[in-house]
Amino acid sequence: MLNRAAFACLSCLVFVCSQITLLSAAPPDSAVSVLQPFVDREELAGAVALVAGKEGILATETVGFADIANQKKMPPDAMFWIASQSKGMTATAVMMLVDEGKISLDDPVEKYLPEFRGQMVVVEEDENHRLLKKPDHPVTIREVLSHMSGLPFKSAVEVPTLDALPLATAVRSYAMTPLQTQPGTHYQYSNAGINTAARIIEVVTGKPYEDFMQQRLFDPLGMHDTTFWPDESQVARLAKSYRPDASKKHLVEFPLTQLSYPLTNRTNRYPMPAGGLFSTAQDTAKFCQMLLNEGELNGHRYLSKAAFKELTSRQTPASVKQSYGLGLSVGPDWFGHGGAHATNMEVHPEQGIVIIWMVQHGGFPGKGAQAKNKFRDWALQRFGK
Template structure:
C-alpha cells in the first residue's frame, strides 16, 4: 500500500556526491553528467557514505530556483548487481508525486470556470448522488447516515472526503481497471467519515478528481495531462507508460534484505508488468507516473513562478495559491493543500518508494530527491535529510 505523503521532518521512514562514474567497454562509453563544481561535490559527499555502507543503492539529487537548475548530481547505483551507475537522466516511479500534477491539471479547469472547488462531486459525477457515511460499524451491523454535506471537489483533493484509500477493484495492483470503473466503485462505497471531519490519505479522492477532468474536458485524463501540462512544460520523460528505451533507464527498486543489513532488488508490487503495456495497464492519477529529476523540477519551477514558465502561463496565481496553501481544517493535525502536503513556507510531496520533492518559498529553492527504496537498512532513511541539509548550507546559507 502506498505510503502517505511527507515533507521533512517526516512521520515515515522515507528520509533519505558527486560520484562521477564513466563506464567504459569496447563498445560503449556512457557520458559523464554535467559538472556543477565544488558546491555540488559538497552535497553529494554528504550522501556518498550511505552508498558506501550499502544502506542506499543510489540517488539523483537536484536543486533549482525559480529560474534555473543550481545543481544536479547522481550518486551510487541504478542497479547494484550489474554495476550500472545512477545517472542524472535515470527514471523513477515517482508514485504519489503524481498527485500534485493531477491536482494542477484540474485547477486549469477551475481557472477556465468549468469546475468550482466547492461544487459537490455529484454535479460532475452523478453516480455519487445519495452516498452515505458510516457512523457505526461492528461485526453484527453497519449504521449509515447521510453526510452533513456531499463530498466536494475541494474534499477529494485535500483528503478530507471520507473516501477510502482504494477500493476492492484495486487489488493487488492499482492499474488494471479503467478510471471510470474505479471511480464508480468509490461511489458505491459508503464514506468512512463525514466530509471535513477528518484527514485520511486517499488515492480514491485524487482518482475521482481525475475522472472529473475527463467528464468536464471530454478527453481521457492521460490525454489532458499530456496536452495541457506535461508536454507543454517540456516534461518529456514523464509518463504512465515508459517506452522500452525508457525502461532501461528506470532505477532498480530495493528494500532491506532479510537480515536488515543490506539491500535486495524487488519489482514494484503496486504496478503491473510490462510497464510499457498500454492495453492492460491503465493510468493511475494518484500515483502512476514515472519521471526524472529535471522533469519534476520544471513542474515546481512553474509553481514557484506563480503558474508561468518560459513565457507560457499554465495556472493563475490564485490557482497556485489554492494548490499550495493549507486546505485541511485547523482542527486537524495534517496540513494538506490541494494535491500537496504544505507548511507555512513550503509545499511538496513524497512517493511510496521514497522519492520526495519540496519547494521552499522563503529560500526560493526546489529540492528534488529521487531514489527507489521500499525502506532502508541501517541509517539509510537519513540520507534524504543529509542531502537537504547539505544543499541548504550550500545554496541557501543566508536563510539558515
C-alpha cells in the same frame, strides 16, 4: 595591559579564527561527499539529487547504483516511479479548469459524477453490523483533493494492482463505497479522492485524463520523460527498487508490486492519477519550477496566482494535525510531496529553490532514511537565500 602591537596581533588572530570558522561551516561544493557514505555503508542504493532555482538547474548530483547486481551507476537521466508525486500534478490540472471557470472547488462531486448521488457514510460498525446514514453534505472537489472527503484509500475491487481498472470503472467503485467519515471532518489519505478529481477532468473536458495531462502540462513544460507508460528505452533507464533484507543490514531488489507488468503495456495498464507516473529528476524539477514561479515558467502561465495560492495553501482544518493543500503537502515554509518508493519534491519559496530527491527504496537499512534530509540541509545551505 596590552600594548598596541600585542592588541593588533590579538585582533588579527580573532579575525583569522573567525574566518576559519566560517570556512569550516560552508557546505561542500558537491553533495556527493554528503551522500556517498550512505552508499558505502549499503544504506542507500543510489540517488539523483537535484536543486533548481526559478530560472534553471543549480546542481545535479548522482551517487550509487541504478542496478547494484550489474554495477550500473546511477545516471542523471534515470527514470523513477514517482508514485504519489502524481497527486500534485493531477491537482494542478484540476486547478486549470477552476481558472477557466469550468468547475469550482466547492462544487459537489455529484454535480459532475451523478453516480455519487445518494452516497452514504458509515456512522457505526463492528463485525456484526454496519449503520449508514446520509452525510451532512455531499463530498466536494476541494475535499477529494485534500483527503478530507471520507473516501477510503482505495476500493475493494482495486486488486491486485492499482492500475488494473479504467479510471471511470475505478471511480464508479468509489461511489458505491460508503464514506468512512463525515466529509470535511477527518483526514483520510485517499488515492480514491485524487482519482475522482481526475475523472471530473474527463467529464468536463471530454478528453481522457492522460491526454489532458500530456497536452496541457507535460508537453508545454517539456516533461518528455514523464509518463504512465514508460517505453522500452525509458524502462532501460528505470532504477531498480531496493529494501532491507531479512538481516536489516543489506539491500535486496524487489519489484513494483503496486503496478502491473510489463510497464509498457497500454492495453491492460491504465493511468492512475493518484500515483501512476514515472519521471526523471529533471522533469519533476520543471513542474516544481513552475510552482516556484507561482504558476508560470518560461513565459507561459499554467495557473493564475489565485489558483496557485489555493493549490499550495493548507486546506485541512485546524482540527486535524495533517497539513495538506490540494494534492500537495504543505509545511511552514515549503510545499511538495513524496512517493511510495521514497522519491520526494519540495518547493521552498522563501529560499527560492526546488529540491528533488530521486531514489527507489521500500525502506532503508541503518541510517539510510537520513540521506534525504542530509541532502536537503546541504541544498538549503548551499543555494538558499
